[in-house]
Amino acid sequence: MPKTRTPHVYSYEKDGSTLYYVTFYCKQWDGTNKKIKKMGFTRQADAARYEQEYRDRLAGSPAMTFAALCDRFLDDYKHHVRESTYLTRADAIKSFFVPAFGSTPLNELTPVMIREWQNGLISSNHYKPSTLSNLHGMLVTVLNFACKYFSLPRNPAAIAGGMGTLKAKKENQHYWTREQFARFILSGFAPEHIAIFSTLFWTGCRAGECLALTAKDIDLEHGIMDINKTVTKAAHGYTVGPPKTTNSRRKVSMPKPLTMILADWIRRTDAKGNDRLFTKKRDDCLKILKRRAKKLGLPVIRLHDLRHSHASMLINLGTPPKVVQERLGHASIQMTLDLYSHLYPDKQKDVADRLSQYF
The missing domain is CATH 1.10.443.10 (Intergrase catalytic core)
Structure with a gap:
């Protein structure tokens, strides 16, 4: 677990409202200390959370939120696939994964949570079996990234099991003579x-x-x-x-x-x-x-x-x-x-x- 730090949160007035900002120094990949400042928070807790998530993301802690992991994953992923593939996967991650699990710390994400999310998608009847299967495969890939690089001990998506199927019903494929x-x-x-x-x-x-x-x-x-x-x-x-x-x-x-x-x-x-x-x-x-x-x-x-x-x-x-x-x-x-x-x-x-x- 990362060290607990006192958040560097301060208040200021804008247009008659009290807002909060956070400012702190954080060691970067190259060993230099960089001053980070983020303004515009309406709640003190949100400003404090921003600092903790920033530090967790940089440190690669399994306590980082799922949304922070997705940022790290996509930053890496774009260097290894075609741009069109990256854009498709990034859209899926931001549309399906982050809304469901974004605020959840990685070490609190369970197979049961993922299974319930799967059941919701399946019962909606809005998605093809191949779409469901691709979504599950992508979630497994993202969490494998966390297991390999950020010490997540196990992949909850792999334990939860798949959904849908990649094998389309070939009898429904259309051809022209x-x-x-x-x-x-x-x-x-x-x-x-x-x-x-x-x-x-x-x-x-x-x-x-x-x-x-x-x-x-x-x-x-x-x-x-x-x-x-x-x-x-x-x-x-x-x-x-x-x-x-x-x-x-x-x-x-x-x-x-x-x-x-x-x-x-x-x-x-x-x-x-x-x-x-x-x-x-x-x-x-x-x-x-x-x-x-x-x-x-x-x-x-x-x-x-x-x-x-x-x-x-x-x-x-x-x-x-x-x-x-x-x-x-x-x-x-x-x-x-x-x-x-x-x-x-x-x-x-x-x-x-x-x-x-x-x-």
Whole structure:
């Protein structure tokens, strides 16, 4: 436990009201003493708590509040993940974890408290099983950070157990067939949207990978697309950076009609070298996709479902799983099989029929 100190709290008058401020010196990571001053507290106790939490946070004490731990975790986390991942996780922590546990000292956070919080989320019926599972995983990660670096003796979230599931009901996943996509793409679009949607459907690339494409990434002579970067969400808009994983860097052969569509678009825009091919944003493309699907009576899908549609088409064509994995840029063939194993049941009968020929 940290030493108990007399808080350095003082009062002052402002606009006829009594407010409080705290000022103290605290040793920093580099060994220097820094003067800390924080004003504007309406209660003396809040000012005193600010000093104690500041000292606990700097010392990494397990008596620090959960909110203080989250600050420390996020300060570290942003150096190890993509900015888009950091922003997503930070939003979850601030929206779900801090309101529930923020004022609780780490060494007073129990599995029962976490279990009750989980039950509240589950009973609300507001969240998908995958969302619940991701939230639990993130809470475990934050508290593992406390166990590893700040002497928390055990992880109460791990003891509480999980909630939800990451395995989505694959029978509810949506795909478009080639015929459905043809109805969609022939319903009348601007040339840029034709190029974007066709690229997504006929290559299976991710939306961010598609929107990051430049002129030099398209080898029109050999019909090959070089996927080597992606557009991701940043604090102020979007940024272009490296692809999701090492396996995401890949060269994808394009069907001739798609090569012709992209050749026409490049000619229209006179794009060269590092010129980005597309100016549209992901959200705008999604809105157009959903609006047109409703109008045509097609299943309403996400942009990412065009990638699933491509995978489904490859499997129906008898493409080996390893080739599907390489084309989609999955980290492993196991990921491909986990995602699309439900599309292979009829293949079992094909195997049995072939084996029968050898009896």
